[in-house]
Amino acid sequence: MTSISTPQRDALKCDLHSSRRDEQLLHALLTTNQMAEADRLTIDYGITAETLMENAGRAVATAIMNRWNICPVVVLCGPGNNGGDGFVVARLLAEANWPVRVALLVPLEKIQGCASYHAARWNGPIDTLTTATLEGAELIVDALFGAGLSRSLEGVAAQVLTAASAKNTPIIAVDVPSGLMGDTGENMGAVPCVLTVMFFRKKIAHLLQPGKRLCGDLIVANIDTPSSVFDCISPDCYENHPSLWVNALPILNVDSHKYNRGHALVWGGWPMTGAARMAALSAARVGAGLTSVAVDTSQNDIALSVYAITLTSIMAKPVTTQQDLDTILSDKRITGLLIGPGAGVGSDTKLRVLSMLKSGQATVLDADALSSFQQDPESLFQAINGPCVLTPHEDEFSRLFADLVPTSDNKLARARAAAKISRAIVILKGNDTVIAAPDGRAIINANAPSTLATAGSGDVLAGITLGLLTQGMEPFLASAAAVWLHGAAATHFGLGLIAEDLPDQLPAVLKQLVQLKKQPDT
Ligand SMILES: NC(=O)C1=CN([C@@H]2O[C@H](COP(=O)(O)OP(=O)(O)OC[C@H]3O[C@@H](n4cnc5c(N)ncnc54)[C@H](OP(=O)(O)O)[C@@H]3O)[C@@H](O)[C@H]2O)[C@@H](O)CC1
């Protein structure tokens, strides 16, 4: 009987720059500065700025022609290169016989650089931008501001976008909806678009709320930026994708037996038992060799019966005193711990969390385990000295970090700051879940369907995370994988999902991942 040893853990530790690097870089999220640098490097490489803009505008025009039939379009152009892209869109649509009008925010003579080159290639009339510009348009192309947005929208630009939104005319955004800050997802005057076409790679704003909601559908267009720009640009944030962690997924082999697949232990509270049971099932489904529930029998023995009767392959172990828990935790075959789902908020839960952290085993802290430290988060952070994952939703996050992390910061920045402060991996949940590590690595998830907004879905996520940690997977990668599996499981089930359905979807989703893992690295 062997437990997962430290060397095995280390062997599974890998960072994002592994042998799947090219595939991973497809999912890099760039800052506006990195995007500008990519542009500059591409021009050094020999592609002119005018060609890049032509490629960008063509990508938008093509996306429009692919989705809509010929109809009257108005293209709203701003003062910078986003506006330049707009002139290309207008020309290409007009060449394809679309009725196109252009409305410009600033006098034509203010347009400079390659935007002025493309403005000159537009043969049609140019209106001054006003709300009247929108009359008769059945599609609106928003090329007012892109990566260069530096302040809130005001004046005519803001009025026209507001009026366009009120008319419910579909708006197609060039690069980002104008008014959306590319690096933060902060809304400084943008209105919802049906489609956003961006170039080369997504930016953070395309995935973080409220940006994600404002963008509508996303198309990432290839504009011939060479991937060699990544020799000089080092992304530190990615969209969640199996290529980031599939190589680190626990594998089964002929030597696998239940003990070397790890032993997961879930704290089973009373009287709310469903949450811990679903978490335990999820840990087992994702591959923990053994899963046990430490059942709180301090109040009565019914708890043990409830857990034992409703769980079959999962063992229920009675815990009446703190000493009982410490005895269980001293079993070195246990390689992963979870407390929080249905644990109850209070000093008992606090003590149990501290015991778990003291054991040094990989620990997931969820729900009530986090809320129990609201008055004294420092004592939690001080106790975190080993592999640990915190899985707060926004309310739980603010209970722990409100005084430490500015609430005005965007979700990515807040998750990163919290990871640094707590020295744990932080999974900050939502429909734009952020996974952040103390060293600054971060992943934003985008595969979660809205059916996951259902009671108990967080308990399942905590259980999946536990199951992967238990098998020795590196905590940051295990967290990203768990979040992705959770979303994929929900998608696989479809409508009508309740949390109980999620663990049963995991085998099908894991099967696909195992195939991917077998494929040679790209
Ligand atoms: N790979 C790539 O990156 C590629 C990028 N391409 C395209 O380039 C776009 C970026 O272009 P860009 O840098 O010229 O910025 P953009 O947003 O057009 O305008 C900046 C101007 O707006 C002004 N301004 C800012 N905020 C304002 C406000 N609230 N209200 C009023 N004015 C405001 C600002 O003035 P300032 O802040 O300097 O006072 C400045 O004059 C990018 O989004 C993409 O579409 C493609 O062509 C090719 C490949």
Ligand SMILES: [K+]
């Ligand atoms: K735009």
